Amino acid sequence: MTTTATSRSRRRPVQTRARQTVEAILDAVIRILKREGFDAVTTNRIAEVAGVSIGSLYQYFPDKRAIFAALHRRHVEEVDRAIQTALIENAASSLDHLIRALVDAMIHAHTRDPELHELLMTEVPHRADGTVDFAMRLRGAFRLAIATRAGELSNGRDLDTTVFVVTHMVDALCHGAATRRPSHLSLADAKREISAAVLAYLRAVPAQAA
Numbered sequence: 001m002t003t004t005a006t007s008r009s010r011r012r013p014v015q016t017r018a019r020q021t022v023e024a025i026l027d028a029v030i031r032i033l034k035r036e037g038f039d040a041v042t043t044n045r046i047a048e049v050a051g052v053s054i055g056s057l058y059q060y061f062p063d064k065r066a067i068f069a070a071l072h073r074r075h076v077e078e079v080d081r082a083i084q085t086a087l088i089e090n091a092a093s094s095l096d097h098l099i100r101a102l103v104d105a106m107i108h109a110h111t112r113d114p115e116l117h118e119l120l121m122t123e124v125p126h127r128a129d130g131t132v133d134f135a136m137r138l139r140g141a142f143r144l145a146i147a148t149r150a151g152e153l154s155n156g157r158d159l160d161t162t163v164f165v166v167t168h169m170v171d172a173l174c175h176g177a178a179t180r181r182p183s184h185l186s187l188a189d190a191k192r193e194i195s196a197a198v199l200a201y202l203r204a205v206p207a208q209a210a
Contacts (some may be wrong), residue, residue: 095152095199
């Protein structure tokens with residue numbers, strides 16, 4: 001969907017008080033979603049729960065679409081920070097250790113509030129470009145992780161293809177572990193299985209070389 005002026009925030013919350021107002025608005029949306037459901041999310045109700053005037057809300061968000069976009073953007077930024085932290089903290093680690101750290105960071109980011117994550121994925125409308133932006137960030141993180149450890153991979157593996165496959169493997173499996181994990185599978189076991197699957201792929205002989 002093409003981004004229009006009506007779906008962007010009106011003002012950038014530069015000052016501390018302005019940022020606090022925006023955070024209060026986004027937090028209010030979450031409370032309403034969890035307690036009252038999606039249909040209860042109106043700008044008037046958001047302003048009431050956030051403790052701000054409707055005029056203040058409209059200073060930053062022209063409509064609900066802009067608020068939903070900001071809510072998704074905040075979630076993406078939280079996951080991105082977790083991934084970047086894992087990359088920095090494990091910069092000198094082996095491929096095995098780094099993949100496990102990245103999987104752990106992804107799952108932790110999505111299990112801090114699984115109810116909210118599920119609502120964001122299934123109930124709250126979001127722009128396609130936000131999903132694309134997150135995919136690009138995640139792909140960049142895995143490209144860095146894999147490219148700097150090429151010596152630990154199978155010979156003949158194409159970097160771009162490998163990054164594409166690994167990114168989608170981790171994204172899909174971590175989302176599944178966070179929100180749709182069967183009752184018999186513990187989170188710790190899910191992390192181990194996901195890491196093992198990714199590492200097995202990375203170390204397997206590429207199909208074109210088999």
